[in-house]
Amino acid sequence: MNRRWALVFPKHWREQYEEDMAVNLAHTRLGPRAIFDVARGAVVAWAHPRAKPLHMDGPGRELAPINRTVHDREPAVRLLGSSRYYRTANSEVGAVVDATLAIRRGESVALMGPSGSGKTTLLNLIAGLDRASAGTVWVLGRSLSELSEAELTAFRADNLGLIFQQPHLLAGLSALENVIVARLPWEPRSVLEPRARDLLEGLGLGGRLNFPPGRLSGGEVQRVGIARALLVNPSLLVADEPTGSLDASATQEVLEILRRLKEDLGLTLVLATHDQEVAEAMDRVVRIAGGRLQAA
Numbered sequence: 001m002n003r004r005w006a007l008v009f010p011k012h013w014r015e016q017y018e019e020d021m022a023v024n025l026a027h028t029r030l031g032p033r034a035i036f037d038v039a040r041g042a043v044v045a046w047a048h049p050r051a052k053p054l055h056m057d058g059p060g061r062e063l064a065p066i067n068r069t070v071h072d073r074e075p076a077v078r079l080l081g082s083s084r085y086y087r088t089a090n091s092e093v094g095a096v097v098d099a100t101l102a103i104r105r106g107e108s109v110a111l112m113g114p115s116g117s118g119k120t121t122l123l124n125l126i127a128g129l130d131r132a133s134a135g136t137v138w139v140l141g142r143s144l145s146e147l148s149e150a151e152l153t154a155f156r157a158d159n160l161g162l163i164f165q166q167p168h169l170l171a172g173l174s175a176l177e178n179v180i181v182a183r184l185p186w187e188p189r190s191v192l193e194p195r196a197r198d199l200l201e202g203l204g205l206g207g208r209l210n211f212p213p214g215r216l217s218g219g220e221v222q223r224v225g226i227a228r229a230l231l232v233n234p235s236l237l238v239a240d241e242p243t244g245s246l247d248a249s250a251t252q253e254v255l256e257i258l259r260r261l262k263e264d265l266g267l268t269l270v271l272a273t274h275d276q277e278v279a280e281a282m283d284r285v286v287r288i289a290g291g292r293l294q295a296a
């Protein structure tokens with residue numbers, strides 16, 4: 001890393017992201033804009049750290065690349081007696097209790113249940129955002145409980161697409177920048193940008209690439225969130241109420257996209273929804289009540 005960057009970044013960022021920044025630097029045109037891009041990426045990386053597991057964890061702990069041909073025969077998701085308890089001083093809430101579920105490759109599943117029934121908790125276990133208190137969670141052939149925190153973060157970043165009710169786009173950035181910014185510290189803009197552009201165009205936002213979120217409709221904002229989730233070419237898409245804050249017409253827009261992802265790309269999709277129409281578009285509906293999955 002040259003001196004210019006030493007001026008821009010605090011020391012602990014430089015130590016953590018040195019190599020990535022150097023890669024970015026090599027691929028980005030120099031100038032104030034490039035410095036701004038990389039600094040912004042570093043801020044995002046700092047807010048959502050993807051720790052480097054390999055060096056810290058010592059030799060022999062490397063996350064082996066996923067051998068898709070072997071694991072393709074396994075379900076995309078397999079829960080075996082998985083539970084998540086929240087313990088407070090004088091009570092224990094079983095947000096998910098003894099969940100057993102298999103989701104095949106390419107299958108799309110809607111998780112339905114009343115508010116507080118455990119949908120978000122279950123999706124967070126599958127997405128590796130939370131860890132089971134008991135039982136096992138296998139995703140794409142990996143037992144998530146056996147991964148270190150750093151390995152889990154890396155696994156999630158490389159394999160999963162996450163869609164939330166609100167995509168929380170950054171207000172100061174364009175639609176295109178919002179799609180690429182979270183990966184900017186690890187992949188050069190020259191690689192990310194054409195792919196993001198293709199995705200946004202494919203999602204009908206070709207004319208909105210340079211719009212900030214404030215000038216997009218609710219459905220368009222969610223489509224930007226979907227493009228961001230697809231940027232890593234995920235094997236599994238996990239969506240928590242993706243149409244939960246949308247009106248009827250925006251729900252239709254997003255639903256149409258989910259259908260295409262499922263049918264054209266054959267993505268494995270698991271989503272929580274309160275919307276009957278969204279649920280019916282999936283291959284299977286799984287019901288949950290009081291933290292327990294209901295027999296179909």
Ligand SMILES: Nc1ncnc2c1ncn2[C@@H]1O[C@H](COP(=O)(O)OP(=O)(O)OP(=O)(O)O)[C@@H](O)[C@H]1O
Pocket residue numbers: 086093094095113114115116117118119120121122
């Ligand atoms: N961090 C937490 N600490 C304690 N209890 C929690 C925590 N997160 C969730 N819970 C409890 O776990 C249960 C399941 O919550 P969860 O958010 O998974 O429900 P949900 O089905 O997603 O509801 P909604 O449809 O409203 O989004 C609820 O009783 C909730 O109060």
Ligand SMILES: [Mg+2]
Pocket residue numbers: 119120121240
């Ligand atoms: Mg929820």
